[in-house]
Amino acid sequence: MSVRSTLPRSDVSAQGGAPPFGSVGMQDGATQGLASRTAEIAALDADLSARRAQVAQRRRLIIYALRLAFTVLWLGSWELSTRLNWVDPFFVGQPSGVVQRLWTWITEGTALGPLWLQAVVTMQEAVVGFLIGAALGVVFGILLGRIEVMAEVLSPFIKGANAIPRVVLGSLFAVMFGLSLWGKAATAVVLVFFVVFFNAFQGVREVDRNLIANARILGADNRRLTTEIIIPSAMTWILASLHISFGLAIVGAVVGELFGATAGLGQLIYNAGHTFDVNGVFAGMFVLAVLALIAEGLISALENRLVKWRPSRVSGEIPI
Amino acid sequence: MAGAAIELRSVTKRFATPKGGVYTAIRDLTMEVAPGEFCAVVGPTGCGKSTTLALISGLERASAGEVLVAGEAVRGIPQGIGYVFQSDAVFPWKTVLGNVAAGPRYHGVSNWDASKQAKEWIARVGLAGFEDRYPHQLSGGMRKRVGLAQSLINNPRILLMDEPFSALDVQTRTLMENELLSLWAASSASVVFVTHDLEEAIALADRVVVMTAGPGTVKGTFAVDLPRPRNVAEIRFQPRFVQIYEAIWSQLRDEVLVSYERQKHAAAV
Numbered sequence: 001m002s003v004r005s006t007l008p009r010s011d012v013s014a015q016g017g018a019p020p021f022g023s024v025g026m027q028d029g030a031t032q033g034l035a036s037r038t039a040e041i042a043a044l045d046a047d048l049s050a051r052r053a054q055v056a057q058r059r060r061l062i063i064y065a066l067r068l069a070f071t072v073l074w075l076g077s078w079e080l081s082t083r084l085n086w087v088d089p090f091f092v093g094q095p096s097g098v099v100q101r102l103w104t105w106i107t108e109g110t111a112l113g114p115l116w117l118q119a120v121v122t123m124q125e126a127v128v129g130f131l132i133g134a135a136l137g138v139v140f141g142i143l144l145g146r147i148e149v150m151a152e153v154l155s156p157f158i159k160g161a162n163a164i165p166r167v168v169l170g171s172l173f174a175v176m177f178g179l180s181l182w183g184k185a186a187t188a189v190v191l192v193f194f195v196v197f198f199n200a201f202q203g204v205r206e207v208d209r210n211l212i213a214n215a216r217i218l219g220a221d222n223r224r225l226t227t228e229i230i231i232p233s234a235m236t237w238i239l240a241s242l243h244i245s246f247g248l249a250i251v252g253a254v255v256g257e258l259f260g261a262t263a264g265l266g267q268l269i270y271n272a273g274h275t276f277d278v279n280g281v282f283a284g285m286f287v288l289a290v291l292a293l294i295a296e297g298l299i300s301a302l303e304n305r306l307v308k309w310r311p312s313r314v315s316g317e318i319p320i
Numbered sequence: 321m322a323g324a325a326i327e328l329r330s331v332t333k334r335f336a337t338p339k340g341g342v343y344t345a346i347r348d349l350t351m352e353v354a355p356g357e358f359c360a361v362v363g364p365t366g367c368g369k370s371t372t373l374a375l376i377s378g379l380e381r382a383s384a385g386e387v388l389v390a391g392e393a394v395r396g397i398p399q400g401i402g403y404v405f406q407s408d409a410v411f412p413w414k415t416v417l418g419n420v421a422a423g424p425r426y427h428g429v430s431n432w433d434a435s436k437q438a439k440e441w442i443a444r445v446g447l448a449g450f451e452d453r454y455p456h457q458l459s460g461g462m463r464k465r466v467g468l469a470q471s472l473i474n475n476p477r478i479l480l481m482d483e484p485f486s487a488l489d490v491q492t493r494t495l496m497e498n499e500l501l502s503l504w505a506a507s508s509a510s511v512v513f514v515t516h517d518l519e520e521a522i523a524l525a526d527r528v529v530v531m532t533a534g535p536g537t538v539k540g541t542f543a544v545d546l547p548r549p550r551n552v553a554e555i556r557f558q559p560r561f562v563q564i565y566e567a568i569w570s571q572l573r574d575e576v577l578v579s580y581e582r583q584k585h586a587a588a589v
Binding site: 213214233311 | 422428
């Protein structure tokens with residue numbers, strides 16, 4: 001009589017009835033066929049993965065072709081409608097004009113000096129602001145996440161500061177720091193700080209209680225708990241915020257330049273706008289976009305290095 | 321009893337609920353575990369089994385009563401405690417080696433010695449060659465082995481296990497249970513093994529403690545006089561196993577029914 005059959009149905013009897021696999025001996029014939037079967041399966045696998053690679057390759061080509069078609073349609077319709085004078089190129093610009101403007105900037109320099117110098121100035125402001133803002137955000141996020149009293153005391157101030165449309169602080173910083181790099185960097189700092197701070201704070205709060213308990217049982221002191229459990233766990237959140245916040249650092253630098261600057265892409269765009277040079281505005285935007293995309297790529301590379309313990313991206317997922 | 325590894329004396333644990341009420345998880349619980357004993361705790365869902373472990377480990381403090389480990393009242397986490405959690409508690413950002421070496425490193429062992437010890441333990445739980453993998457690259461059973469090695473490397477005098485194998489499939493589970501028994505036999509540790517599976521409890525333990533439906537307290541204790549070494553896969557078919565099962569089940573059944581009725585009412589409200 002089996003034990004299980006005498007029991008009423010309940011969660012107790014439903015669990016853990018192991019089949020007696022230990023007592024069933026392997027048939028001798030079964031091992032012989034095993035080698036040839038393994039080879040057969042390996043061949044099937046290889047075939048399947050080759051076919052899958054082919055399909056993926058074709059799909060990639062189609063996507064690129066569609067992207068090209070979209071670009072042609074977009075720029076072509078813009079160019080055409082201005083050529084045919086359906087809309088006035090004076091107000092909306094013209095792709096060919098933008099390319100021309102970029103070319104003069106590259107070959108002859110801009111009104112403010114060489115183009116690369118404007119890019120360097122703006123990127124310097126953005127990067128300095130980004131680094132300071134992100135570092136402060138991470139440090140304060142972790143501190144407030146770990147020390148509850150601090151979070152309770154400071155939370156109304158932080159919420160209040162976050163409610164201000166912070167770009168207006170750019171005018172304040174222009175007064176404080178004059179035309180130097182620091183005014184623009186400071187604007188970038190206030191934009192970056194809050195995004196990183198809130199993510200770091202949340203990341204610390206969301207650490208799995210089980211992991212903390214496990215580390216404490218294993219003998220981790222508070223310092224180890226922070227460096228080995230809390231920070232790595234919050235890193236996913238922090239890195240996600242860095243993606244958004246580098247874009248914000250560029251916004252900060254460009255807005256800062258509007259409040260007073262002698263060089264930089266923001267200043268260049270501002271000047272172009274003032275002289276009714278719409279193509280110049282678009283050209284400046286284009287350069288900014290390229291730089292932002294490069295920075296984004298660098299941050300993604302950093303992310304992949306730092307969180308290599310995470311399961312890799314599902315192949316079907318579309319990276320945007 | 322003098323010399324008990326673990327003693328709980330009339331322990332009560334109450335939690336504040338988010339709505340401002342008080343929830344009593346365990347009430348007036350008295351039990352003890354002898355040095356080197358394998359003690360299983362069974363009881364219906366929500367009877368405070370996990371809370372009992374949390375109290376012994378010092379992760380939670382008792383609201384009333386005394387918890388003693390090796391004769392000393394528990395304040396903070398006692399020395400020589402190991403804890404294997406129900407869900408995965410290995411650190412996902414550390415490799416297998418890093419996970420297993422964590423315990424010795426936290427106790428001030430140099431990195432070099434810690435990884436040497438860790439490699440031995442990784443081999444002992446059958447994961448040699450997987451040192452550089454991250455947990456997400458392992459199966460559930462392998463992660464459990466990492467968790468076991470992570471706890472056992474600290475050479476605990478007391479090993480607390482909270483339904484450690486409940487998430488595993490039945491075959492893997494039987495293998496892990498056998499491995500646990502041989503690892504335990506090679507050590508001198510006392511084990512408190514919480515489970516809701518009575519078969520698992522009898523197959524592994526020297527003694528089974530039955531808890532009442534929550535708030536939990538001890539309903540009865542049963543000695544399991546099956547000979548060791550045991551093979552978990554086969555022991556269930558011994559007549560003596562069935563006898564013990566029936567004796568314990570007659571007590572456990574009522575508690576399971578009480579707990580089940582309560583859940584039904586809670587769901588209906």
